[in-house]
Amino acid sequence: MDINPILLLAALMVASTPILLAAIGELVVERAGVLNLGVEGMMIVGAVCGYIAGHSSGDPYLGFLGAVFAGAAVSLVFAVLTQFLMTNQVATGLGLTLFGLGLSALIGMRAEGTPDLTVAKLALPILSDIPVLGAILFRHDLVVYLSILLVAGVWAFLTYTRAGLILRAVGENHEAAHALGYNVRLVRVLAILFGGGCAGLAGAYISLVRVPQWIDGITAGAGWIALAIVVFASWKPWRLIAGAYLFGGVTVLQLNLQAEGLKIPVEYLSMAPYLATIIVLVMIRAGRAPASLGKPFHPSS
Amino acid sequence: MKRRTLLATGAGAALAAAMGMPASAQDKTKVGFIYVGPINDGGWTQHHHHSAMEMVEHFGDAVEFVYQESVPEGPDAERAITQMALGGADIIFTTSFGFMDPTVNVAANFPNVKFEHATGYKQADNVSVYSARFYEGRAIQGTLAGRMTTTNKVGYIASVPIPEVIRGINAAYIHAKKVNPDIEFKIIWIFEWLNPAKEADAAKALIEQGCDVVLQHTDSTAPHQAAREAGGVYTFGQAADMAEFAPMPRISSIIDNWAPYYIDRVQAVMDGTWSSVSTWDGISTGMVGIGEVSDVVPAEWKAEAEAMRDAIAAGTYHPFTGPINKQDGSPWLAEGETASDGDLASMFFYVEGVEGEIPS
Amino acid sequence: MLRLEKRPQPSRGWTYGAPVLAVFLTIVLGMGLFALLGKDPLVAIRTIFWDPIFGPFAHFYRPEIIKKAAPLVLIAVGLSFGFRAGIWNIGAEGQYIIGAICGAAVALAFYPMDARWLIFPLMIAAGVLGGFLWAMIPALLRVRFNTNEILVSLMLVYVADVLIKAFSIGVLRNPEGFGMPGSRNLRQYPSAANLDLIPNSGLHWGSLVALFAVIFAYILFTRHHFGFQVRLAGQSPRAARFAGINANRLVILCLGISGALAGVAGMFQVAGPSGQILGSFPSFYGFTAIIVAFLGRLHPVGILCAGLIMALTYIGGQAAEAQLNLPAAAILTFQGMLLFCLLAVDVLTNYRFRLGQGEAR
Missing domain, CATH: 3.40.50.2300 (Response regulator)
Known part of the structure; x- marks a missing residue:
């Protein structure tokens, strides 16, 4: 047996970070009652913009920042269309994916990289000194920790803050929230922008850390997986980590098992996370999904 | 300017095709490439494109070069290839295995256009196949x-x-x-x-x-x-x-170095000596560097x-x-x-x- | 301050005017994009929208447009039932793939038997059934467990995608294909081929069935009780309950119809234009059809037009790539802009802009 479970866990954390980041953004969007299927499009625009910003400035963190803005900017298109021009969310989200794939390829046509841009690993004090575990689990780059902090932050925001309460109210019953005097559209636009920013950051993590390079279509469906994880987590922030690590874990694990020479039906194994998601959906029943998810809202109606 | 020539040759080819005549009446040899990926994919397609550009450099003004990137395999490929043939291409290279059946299908409709399919195994009178060892x-x-x-x-x-x-x-x-x-x-x-x-x-x-x-x-x-x-x-x-x-x-x-092969085949079209072949070259001819x-x-x-x-x-x-x-x-x-x-x-x-x- | 006010009734003028405005807007935006890329914008627009229909090679492009539009229209018509009733099948791509797999599997099982009268109808049945059953998964889960059909149908797209990739190098691989991925080419198997009924017309069985589906849906929506039920359920679920409409039955029917049509579209595609079960067979048709359904305002005739326009942008876009050396990415971006514009202008149909302060923000 050549598989080192600790290394596996560490690899899994890196592989799962982009989907976790995109998913935590989408979770907030969906909790506000909006279904944005354009995650893949926002992610890939973030990937190319982050790559360009990072490599032209020589600072990967500026790259990440650029990606956040790029993702949010693209999501603004979705926000304006769905919230103010009352377009259908499903169709607009799909359109956003097409648009993002095209736009990113256009932007990236002349993107050039410098080979030496690296994102430093950050060893957490004390924790990283724990024998075995510490060396692996607590010596990642900043974004890995950030993704987990974001999950914690979103959880705290939704659970303990008034703004979080309002956001949930908007997602559960926008008519009632509106009647109570909350600005449904403003809340949703902000949620969408947050989702876009997270997706952008997720994309940049792929193009700046995980691969790292820019190539057309580099996100390769990660945005769609993020959508699946939100459902898998039944819209609960902490469960996202489990979901993301499960999805990322299946990928990393199957690669490791193959290298080990085990006969596994790899072609079929990649269905497993999606089937698991459906099973989770059945077990949690509906009810838990934000009640206004995907429904259009207009203040006068 | 370029547009006009393109339209002119296009119309000529349509006429020629309609009358069942060879389309290669122009002075320039028109060479087309169909790529499966974007030309900057850093791998397979990029190398076909580099080799194609080397071929263009070699012939200079004697060839007119057209290409289409990111062509999906299947019906879209068939249309893209047909379009290129209609546009008056004399020889068309299709550079993905998935283009095999589309290439053979289109070739049957354009007996006077030469086709070169990479990595496939279906040959015809006007379809060659080539691959590298x-x-x-x-x-x-x-x-x-x-x-x-x-x-x-x-x-x-x-x-x-x-x-x-x-x-x-x-x-x-x-x-x-x-x-x-x-x-x-x-x-x-x-x-x-x-x-x-x-x-x-x-x-x-x-x-x-x-x-x-x-x-x-x-x-x-x-x-x-x-x-x-x-x-x-x-x-x-x-x-x-x-x-x-x-x-x-x-x-x-x-x-992957396809340039010598591309130069060779385009030259054959110019000389009128092109014939359908099955090529599988390796290090000896430089196809594999x-x-x-x-x-x-x-x-x-x-x-x-x-x-x-x-x-x-x-x-x-x-x-x-x-x-x-x-x-x-x-x-x-x-x-x-x-x-x-x-x-x-x-x-x-x-x-x-x-x-x-x-x-x- | 500018604000939107819901119209009591959708505007008749804008119903027809809005799409025209949208196309106009897109053309203006698109010309900007093409100019930025250093291409003559007028030529680009003409190559995309005009040449395929009226240009010198229209004889070639027109049938191609029909062939490209056929599956989009067929799937979108099926989806329009559910979308009108508020039942969201966004997994048509998966049903399309499964329909193709089932249809092709039937043909391959009979290969090389010569019996078109038997094999082709069986393939159609298999395509319909495959798509239908794949759609029954989200339908039954929703009826039985109240799970969200949007998400289940979407998950099943990924599963179908994995299946077709695995089958193309596994059980359905062409045994005489030198170990290359992909099934036998059904177009070269006369008993299974779905070719143009009149050569070079673009009219294969799939296009005809798409046309029938449009007519059938039109009659159903305007003349039949079922169409009324669908609309009522979409507009007011509560009223529908009072009217004694069985919501579960509606879910099953709507998802079933869309699944069956998507499945048969996949079968016609794999036996015709595509020819093969290949990993690259799924080409976003099922998702594009969702967009087509909305562009067509969920109306059968609208969907027919939207499908043709969408197909035109593909065909013309590809022509522009080849003739003007426009990058493929530019066409994708352009299509995205067209969708945004078409979706956005719809606001004019159902709302009007008013100046001044409203009763609410």
Whole structure:
């Protein structure tokens, strides 16, 4: 047996970070009652913009920042269309994916990289000194920790803050929230922008850390997986980590098992996370999904 | 200006096609390329495009060059090829295996246009097929891998289970084993030709399992990045030289060089000597290029690799020379016997010693 | 301050005017994009929108447009039932793939038997059934467990995608294909081929069935009780309950119809234009059809037009790529802009802009 479970866990954390980041953004969007299927499009625009910003400035963190803005900017298109021009969310989200794939390829046509841009690993004090575990689990780059902090932050925001309460109210019953005097559209636009920013950051993590390079279509469906994880987590922030690590874990694990020479039906194994998601959906029943998810809202109606 | 000529030749071709006449009445030879990926994919398509550009440079004004990138396999390909033929192309190169049936279908409608399909096996009077003996390069990589490894574990990132990839694995394994009897191959199939994220994950998994040499049959540089980060791991360029990763981790490469073939075939169209052929060239004609073995490889092993390259080029050495048994121990090639092209073209088994099964 | 006010009734003028405005807007935006890329914008627009229909090679392009539009229209018509009733099948791509797999599997099982009268109808039945059953998974889960059909149908797209990739190198691989991925080519198997009924017309069985589906849906929506039920359920679920409409039955029917049509579209595609079960067979048709359904305002005739326009942008876009060396990415971006514009202008149909402060923000 050549598989080192600790290394596996560490690899899994890196592989799962982009989907976790995109998913935590989408979770907030969906909790506000909006279904944005354009995650893949926002992610890939973030990937190319982050790559360009990072490599032209020589600072990967500026790259990440650029990606956040790029993702949010693209999501603004979705926000304006769905919230103010009352377009259908499903169709607009799909359109956003097409648009993002095209736009990113256009932007990236002349993107050039410098080979030496690296994102430093950050060893957490004390924790990283724990024998075995510490060396692996607590010596990642900043974004890995950030993704987990974001999950914690979103959880705290939704659970303990008034703004979080309002956001949930908007997602559960926008008519009632509106009647109570909350600005449904403003809340949703902000949620969408947050989702876009997270997706952008997720994309940049792929193009700046995980691969790292820019190539057309580099996100390769990660945005769609993020959508699946939100459902898998039944819209609960902490469960996202489990979901993301499960999805990322299946990928990393199957690669490791193959290298080990085990006969596994790899072609079929990649269905497993999606089937698991459906099973989770059945077990949690509906009810838990934000009640206004995907429904259009207009203040006068 | 360019637009006008394009429209003019287009209309002429339509007329010609309608009247069943040859479309090549213009003075320039129009050469078309259909690519499966974007021209900057860093791998397969980029190299076809580079080679095409070299061909254009060679002929200068004598050719008019058109191409279409990111053409999906299937009905869209058929339309793209037809469109190019209608547009008056004299010869069209279709550079992906998935374009095989579309190419043959379109060719039947345009008997006066020449077609060249890469990596396929269906020929017709106006359809040639061409491919490269990449396995020759794999033999050299295998030799270097067997020499350089200290852990005796070599990782192999395989793409899609087809004979070409399996040949590569076998060729690399046989030659690694020859110089290092303790060698062990770890093979990961990713079922795609280009997926940087997955390639990176695969490379990391292999490295974490103790491989200190990683071979790849996928197109991105992601495995090199992973190897560079890990340190002390050797890799090989694929399709491109990937020299930006030399001398470490990249210690050599297999370079796709289609330019001589393209120049040759376009010249044949100009001379009116084009005929349908099936070409399978290797190191000897330069279709398979071997990238400079970098200096981290000790001189004697570098010389050994280069000697093998030269022997293959001269035709004095065949990478599949017996005795070779199949994975299940049954004999395949007897002592001194070399594999036939037919056997190689349809190879769907591992040789003895490779562990695991080919997914199917 | 500018604000939107819901119209009591959708505007008749804008119903027809809005799409025209949208196309106009897109053309203006697109010309900007093409100019930025250093291409003559007028030529680009003409190549995309005009040449395929009226240009010198229209005889070639027109049938291509029909062939490209056929599956989009067929799937979109099926989806329009559910979308009108508020039942969201966004997994048509998966049903399309499964329909193709089932249809092709039937043909391959009979290969090389010569019996078109038997094999082709069986393939159609298999395509319909495959798509229908794949859609029944989200339908039954919703009826039985109240799970969200949007998400289940979407998950099943990924599963179908994995299946077709695995089958193309596994059980359905062409045994005489030198180990290459992909099934036998059904177009070269006369008993299974779905070719143009009149050569070079673009009219294969799939196009005809798409046309029938449009007519059938039109009659159903305007003349039949079921169409009324669908609309009522979409507009007011509560009223629908009072009217005694069985919501579960509606879910099953709507998802079933869309699944069956998507499945048969996949079968016609794999036996015709595509020819083969290949990993690259799924080409976003099922998702594009969702967009087509909305562009067509969920109306059968609208969907027919939207499908043709969408097909035109593909065909013309590809022509522009080849003739003007426009990057493929530019066409994708352009299509995205067209969708945004078409979706956005719809606001004019159902709302009007008013100046001044409203009763609410």
